[in-house]
Amino acid sequence: MERIDSKQEHLETGRFAAGSQAEELARRFAELPAIIGNAATMLVRQVEALRNDGHINSLKTADFSQMTGLARQSYYEGAYDLADDEALYFEVAIPKQCGYWSLILTNEIYETTDWYNNQSSLNGAQAVLDSEGIFRAVISARDPGVHNWLDTAGNRRGAVQGRWLDCDERPLPIMRKESLAQVRRLFPADTPTVTAAAREAALRERRLRAQMRTIW
Numbered sequence: 001m002e003r004i005d006s007k008q009e010h011l012e013t014g015r016f017a018a019g020s021q022a023e024e025l026a027r028r029f030a031e032l033p034a035i036i037g038n039a040a041t042m043l044v045r046q047v048e049a050l051r052n053d054g055h056i057n058s059l060k061t062a063d064f065s066q067m068t069g070l071a072r073q074s075y076y077e078g079a080y081d082l083a084d085d086e087a088l089y090f091e092v093a094i095p096k097q098c099g100y101w102s103l104i105l106t107n108e109i110y111e112t113t114d115w116y117n118n119q120s121s122l123n124g125a126q127a128v129l130d131s132e133g134i135f136r137a138v139i140s141a142r143d144p145g146v147h148n149w150l151d152t153a154g155n156r157r158g159a160v161q162g163r164w165l166d167c168d169e170r171p172l173p174i175m176r177k178e179s180l181a182q183v184r185r186l187f188p189a190d191t192p193t194v195t196a197a198a199r200e201a202a203l204r205e206r207r208l209r210a211q212m213r214t215i216w
Contacts (some may be wrong), residue, residue: 012043018082036190043110044157045111046110046159047079047108047109047110048078048118050078050079051081055077056079056080056081057075057078057079057081058078059078059160059173060078061074061075061076061172062075062161072165074163075161075163076153076161076162076173077159077163077171078159079158079159079160080105080140080157080159081154081156081157082140082152082157083156084142085181086177086178086179086180087139087144087177088140088175088177088202089136089138089174089175089177089178090148091134091173092134092135092162092172092173092174093134093137094129094135095167095169095171096169097166097167098162098167098168099165099167100164101162101164102121102122102162103119103121103122103123103127103137103150103161103162104120105120105151105155105158106141106158107155107157107158108155110159113145113151113152113155113158115206115210116152117203117206118151118153119149119150119205120150120151120152120153120188122148127147128147128148131188131193136186138150138183139152139175140180140183141154141156141186142180145182145184145193145194145195146187146191147192149194160175
């Protein structure tokens with residue numbers, strides 16, 4: 001009799017657990033529409049906010065350290081607004097100790113620019129530094145013929161965002177608008193020129209690496 005009661009109790013406990021799991025699952029599914037709606041609209045006004053704060057073609061530090069998983073990272077960002085014949089000159093000394101760093105572009109609603117088919121992002125493994133450890137880059141719609149070019153890919157407006165991860169320093173880079181025709185004068189005299197053929201080869205390699213990228 002005792003074993004029967006024990007079995008009955010186990011069955012009832014199981015039914016209760018199953019009921020609780022179903023209720024929890026129903027609760028989570030019920031929250032999905034609001035979560036999806038919030039996620040879809042969360043950052044679409046970020047570029048507009050940067051513009052309204054006066055950070056057009058200039059950068060500011062962005063503090064996301066309070067967010068889970070971002071405590072070891074530091075960001076900077078700013079809005080860009082460029083005509084076809086204009087460019088942003090970008091310069092920063094890379095920290096001597098740095099686990100990872102990157103620079104990306106977005107469009108006007110903060111979507112990352114298509115980096116599979118455009119060189120619209122660079123990281124420490126892809127960029128070229130000068131002999132002094134300075135990272136100099138150009139952000140523009142047309143190719144200036146330097147290795148560190150970030151292509152706006154037809155977006156006249158958008159955002160520039162950089163990240164430092166596990167670095168001993170977190171500098172705020174210099175960024176200013178220049179004439180595209182004159183921006184090369186800001187680079188060292190020994191900066192190599194990237195030809196159209198070399199750029200196309202680099203983009204083919206970029207697509208290949210992106211397609212082989214491990215998605216976790």
